[in-house]
Amino acid sequence: xxxxxxxxxxxxxxxxxxxxxxxxxxxxxxxxxxxxxxxxxxxxxxxxxxxxxxxxxxxxxxxxxxxxxxxxxxxxxxxxxxxxxxxxxxxxxxxxxxxxxxxxxxxxxxxxxxxxxxxxxxxxxxxxxxxxxxxxxxxxxxxxxxxxxxxxxxxxxxxxxxxxxxxxxxxxxxxxxxxxxxxxxxxxxxxxxxxxxxxxxxxxxxxxxxxxxxxxxxxxxxxxxxxxxxxxxxxxxxxxxxxxxxxxxxxxxxxxxxxxxxxxxxxxxxxxxxxxxxxxxxxxxxxxxxxxxxxxxxxxxxxxxxxxxxxxxxxxxxxxxxxxxxxxx
Amino acid sequence: xxxxxxxxxxxxxxxxxxxxxxxxxxxxxxxxxxxxxxxxxxxxxxxxxxxxxxxxxxxxxxxxxxxxxxxxxxxxxxxxxxxxxxxxxxxxxxxxxxxxxxxxxxxxxxxxxxxxxxxxxxxxxxxxxxxxxxxxxxxxxxxxxxxxxxxxxxxxxxxxxxxxxxxxxxxxxxxxxxxxxxxxxxxxxxxxxxxxxxxxxxxxxxxxxxxxxxxxxxxxxxxxxxxxxxxxxxxxxxxxxxxxxxxxxxxxxxxxxxxxxxxxxxxxxxxxxxxxxxxxxxxxxxxxxxxxxxxxxxxxxxxxxxxxxxxxxxxxxxxxxxxxxxxxxxxxxxxxx
Numbered sequence: 001x002x003x004x005x006x007x008x009x010x011x012x013x014x015x016x017x018x019x020x021x022x023x024x025x026x027x028x029x030x031x032x033x034x035x036x037x038x039x040x041x042x043x044x045x046x047x048x049x050x051x052x053x054x055x056x057x058x059x060x061x062x063x064x065x066x067x068x069x070x071x072x073x074x075x076x077x078x079x080x081x082x083x084x085x086x087x088x089x090x091x092x093x094x095x096x097x098x099x100x101x102x103x104x105x106x107x108x109x110x111x112x113x114x115x116x117x118x119x120x121x122x123x124x125x126x127x128x129x130x131x132x133x134x135x136x137x138x139x140x141x142x143x144x145x146x147x148x149x150x151x152x153x154x155x156x157x158x159x160x161x162x163x164x165x166x167x168x169x170x171x172x173x174x175x176x177x178x179x180x181x182x183x184x185x186x187x188x189x190x191x192x193x194x195x196x197x198x199x200x201x202x203x204x205x206x207x208x209x210x211x212x213x214x215x216x217x218x219x220x221x222x223x224x225x226x227x228x229x230x231x232x233x234x235x236x237x238x239x240x241x242x243x244x245x246x247x248x249x250x251x252x253x254x255x256x257x258x259x260x261x262x263x264x265x266x267x268x269x270x271x272x273x274x275x276x277x278x279x280x281x282x283x284x285x286x287x288x289x290x291x292x293x294x295x296x297x298x299x300x301x302x303x304x305x306x307x308x309x310x311x312x313x314x315x316x317x318x319x320x321x322x323x324x325x326x327x328x329x
Numbered sequence: 330x331x332x333x334x335x336x337x338x339x340x341x342x343x344x345x346x347x348x349x350x351x352x353x354x355x356x357x358x359x360x361x362x363x364x365x366x367x368x369x370x371x372x373x374x375x376x377x378x379x380x381x382x383x384x385x386x387x388x389x390x391x392x393x394x395x396x397x398x399x400x401x402x403x404x405x406x407x408x409x410x411x412x413x414x415x416x417x418x419x420x421x422x423x424x425x426x427x428x429x430x431x432x433x434x435x436x437x438x439x440x441x442x443x444x445x446x447x448x449x450x451x452x453x454x455x456x457x458x459x460x461x462x463x464x465x466x467x468x469x470x471x472x473x474x475x476x477x478x479x480x481x482x483x484x485x486x487x488x489x490x491x492x493x494x495x496x497x498x499x500x501x502x503x504x505x506x507x508x509x510x511x512x513x514x515x516x517x518x519x520x521x522x523x524x525x526x527x528x529x530x531x532x533x534x535x536x537x538x539x540x541x542x543x544x545x546x547x548x549x550x551x552x553x554x555x556x557x558x559x560x561x562x563x564x565x566x567x568x569x570x571x572x573x574x575x576x577x578x579x580x581x582x583x584x585x586x587x588x589x590x591x592x593x594x595x596x597x598x599x600x601x602x603x604x605x606x607x608x609x610x611x612x613x614x615x616x617x618x619x620x621x622x623x624x625x626x627x628x629x630x631x632x633x634x635x636x637x638x639x640x641x642x643x644x645x646x647x648x649x650x651x652x653x654x655x656x657x658x659x660x661x662x663x664x665x666x
Contacts, residue, residue: 056461075457
């Protein structure tokens, strides 16, 4: 697809574009999921793909998350490149065994890779309640054999999803639903591949580093604007891939700023932020001028009511307070 | 579709090889040479052998733990099976997994995992892919009563039913799931009853009657290959040993065990061979001698194999692991020197 011109797109558009481009490029790519064909997906990520590629490549399934991922594993072992949609990534719990035991361990046990992608909407901020708003990346990001990707921009959603489909091993691809229509960008011409396992510095700064991903990235960037007006230059590192984590980019940033704030939407205890904090303690201890700060959701389920959810999620006020305190330490 | 005399002689060899290889395993286990548990198929060999025998060379099979016979029918070498059990470096999983958990893709043999039922959707996906790629492959996998209680089984057979996938699931009704008797596993009168809820076909066969199993399995495979959807084949058999060798099966009634010992599948097949004149006792003794010699060599070969050496780089988890390996090399403490 090197002839593809540059174009404006939302993160949701970018997902559909990446799927279509990869299906066009590689006839082995098939899609499986609930309501992805005729309906085009609960969020319309796969709209139009059934008409374009037919029912043998865009397969509507019963409500059988474990079997969908299992069938994708099997199809991948016979040479296809299946992409599975979880209607909400919360439902990946129904396929936990297939993802963590069957797919993740297969190459190690047998030498045969399982090139599947499990993708779908994750994250909160849309008042969808405890079972349609979770950020389940932490459940998977400590499983050897998986890659876990959470894009925050439209360009990354396209480039990373294409890289995930081309990857020879299982990739979990979490699309933050709050960003589906809010994150807009210019998709570059050509393939626009973004490598898995590389973080991006979204904003350079010298006083502190905010390490984050997903829908917390735009929040961090807004906070950075406010902090800049107070003379605090915060650097924003968007991890993009949580497993394997790009340690070098995080360390390079923190060795420069000497202060780190880890910002995440999932609940705090044993979240991915704990791994970032441990990494900094192990490999950047001598550079740190302050304790690493973790700003995360509290250890409760994510609630439904707007006021409750707003209090649960890290927001501009809590971020600014934490960043100011860290900057002044 | 009768089973030809030549096929019957081959079947006898497979059946005997399964029984005698397991006896070698027991011996190695008792000598402390085996790593891990020994899950025996004594008394139910005809089920795995007869069903796998109904497949064509290009077909696919995922066994569960008591389907040693199916693995041998697919062409796995006894020496390689023993290497796997002895956790050797040159075993099929290179010491990374246990017992029948290994793939020989060139023989259409793939591995399940310990979580029961998971092979059903995975094999459904394999034959879905093959159909998409224009191959006429049939997939066969196995479950006992316990496995049919799992969500993975129900989800998988449901998906296979909707997609009309060429999948044969052999339900090995062998009396016990670990220590739990059939009646405590499911209230349905037969395992084959489960097919009706998904609109798929089923049949029940005496799992200890090898020729009956072959014929029933051929019908199931033909049904699947013709595009008529998945098939559940319930084989009524009996697990004459405990869950694994450590399990003294104190929960089993002695009279029940004695009754099933009298229905041994090899003894039954030998009576049939006598009656039909297909293979007399002298011919069977000759086969036994041949199998014994093969197994002597296999044990020697497997025992002489090297044990695996830990890889200081811990490679093999993902294809794109170079950066992870490099970081581990730079920072890992507490592992290998």
